[in-house]
Amino acid sequence: MTGRVVSVAVLLAVETGLALLAVLVHYEFMRIYGIVTDSAFEGLTWGLTAGPSGLALGLVALVAIFGLALSPQPWMRLTALAIPVLMLLGMFAVTPAALQRKTEAQFGSTPQCVMEGSAEPxxxxxxxxxxxxxxxxxxxxxxxxxxxxxxxxxxxxxxxxxxxxxxxxxxxxxxxxxxxxxxxxxxxxxxxxxxxxxxxxxxxxxxxxxxxxxxxxxxxxxxxxxxx
Incomplete structure (x- = not known):
């Protein structure tokens, strides 16, 4: 295995790790700040434009570009291209779950008025x-x-x-x-x-x-x- 192949393999590993981290960050961002009435696509779009998901995508894409430029083998180039796509699919998949978690934690189907510690009247x-x-x-x-x-x-x-x-x-x-x-x-x-x-x-x-x-x-x- 040549040094170039090893370098690209390391880049792919870094790219994969960053992509997984980006999906987790997107999930947490949507769980806290997401708009509960959004669809999965709307939530993903909002996360990419208003949240850290867009920055994460740019970082993963940058590593992918280096991988493409250095890859000596076709399967490595294909892997470098596939990781950002899979990352976006992962973000899309976790968006509904994150919004559902927010809904369960912060919203209810009935208005709630009774507050602890309220004094009479x-x-x-x-x-x-x-x-x-x-x-x-x-x-x-x-x-x-x-x-x-x-x-x-x-x-x-x-x-x-x-x-x-x-x-x-x-x-x-x-x-x-x-x-x-x-x-x-x-x-x-x-x-x-x-x-x-x-x-x-x-x-x-x-x-x-x-x-x-x-x-x-x-x-x-x-x-x-x-x-x-």
């Missing part, structure tokens, strides 16, 4: 809002961010598909025993047993839900689509 208002949310069949995903207060609880919902938010709640609320008292096509309000629920779609997708006491004024949504 805010704690009572949170429990009241939670009781309202729990009685309704929701769509989308909810994280812990939003607005809590004695006036109610407001949460942002995100959707992976283009779904009519108001249309869903027009059917779900009466089915759960709620009475829709306001529906102007941009905002919906319903009441039941002294509780109120409101929902407003957002232009970029998803929407905002609010729940609290029915004694307050209509249109209790405050932050609306500006919250994340």
């Amino acid at each position: 805010m704690a009572a208002a949170d429990r009241e809002a939670q009781r309202a949310f729990d009685s309704i069949s929701h769509i989308g995903l909810f994280n812990g961010g939003g607005v809590n207060g004695v006036g109610g609880c407001e949460r942002r919902l995100v959707l992976a598909e283009d779904i009519d938010v108001l249309q869903h709640y027009r059917a779900a609320l009466p089915a759960a025993g709620w009475e829709v008292v306001e529906d102007d096509g941009r905002h919906l309000r319903a009441q039941r047993d002294g509780l109120a629920f409101e929902v407003m779609p957002c232009s970029g997708g998803g929407g905002v839900v609010w729940a609290g006491s029915a004694n307050g004024p209509a249109n209790e949504i405050r932050m609306g689509c500006d919250q994340h």
Whole structure:
């Protein structure tokens, strides 16, 4: 085995190691910062353009170029070319799993309002809002961010598909025993047993839900689509 072959073999080993490391880094980046409503392709594209995955691809490609230039045998050149491609396929494959992990860790199918350590009367208002949310069949995903207060609880919902938010709640609320008292096509309000629920779609997708006491004024949504 010539010294050149040994050098190329070392380069291929380094390239393989960097590619494996890049896939792991991409997975962790998407698990922490990924957009849960993205598809695998959208997540990969976003990771390559906004995250460290693009830099990793460039580094692996640079090593591959050196391998191509130095390789004395066709199979070595083919291997040098194949590693970046396999790396991209690996990133594509792990993206859904990473986004699913983020969804399970940070999002839920029902808005969560009750917070540990809350003092009265805010704690009572949170429990009241939670009781309202729990009685309704929701769509989308909810994280812990939003607005809590004695006036109610407001949460942002995100959707992976283009779904009519108001249309869903027009059917779900009466089915759960709620009475829709306001529906102007941009905002919906319903009441039941002294509780109120409101929902407003957002232009970029998803929407905002609010729940609290029915004694307050209509249109209790405050932050609306500006919250994340």
